[in-house]
Amino acid sequence: MNEEQTLQLLLKEIQAGDRTALEKLSKIWYPYVYRYALRFTGKVEMAKEVSQLTFVSITKNIHGLRELSSFTPWVFRIAANQCRTLLRKQKFHEPLEVIYSQKANERDPLQILERDEAIQRVRKALLTIPEEQREVIILKEYEGLKFREIAQILNTSENTVKSRMYYGLNALKKTLKLNRAQIDIHYEKH
DSSP: OOOOHHHHHHHHHHHHTTTHHHHHHHHHHHHHHHHHHHHHHOOOOHHHHHHHHHHHHOOOOOOOGOOOGGHHHHHHHHHHHHHHHHHHHOOOOOOOOOOOSSOOOOOOOOHHHHHHHHHHHHHHHHHHSSSHHHHHIIIOOOOTHHHHHHHHHHHHHHHHHHHHHHHHHHHHHHHHHHHHHHHHHHHHOO
């Protein structure tokens, strides 16, 4: 049984009232929601809160989900809304927490450090671009969703999603180039 079939079976069991199926679904989907929220907000505690709120909402509303095939966009839409709500409530932006998403495979400490610094620069740069562009980039590049699915999640057209992706990637490139230039200038002064 593949992932999609497993998901369909779990959803049918949940809608039939099976609480253990809901727990299984949460275990499977929690990492996806958490990773998305962490990339969107840049904060561990906020990502945990978004994940919890998302699953509370899923639990309350899953019986109203009419098309089981729309589960993935539905979950990411809930998570995106929770991220936006928490970010709006936050009055002061805290510094980006550096969380390493991958364990180092390299044995060279310099390579590990350079990779980790690059990850940190991209995460910081993501937080500087407009929210609507950031969420498209995260859903497409990190979560691997198709433009059609992203359009469903964001309740907009595919062309709008593609446009946001284009402008978001350009803004990200500019931010990363600017940050790289500032780092080079900083090192030249010392």
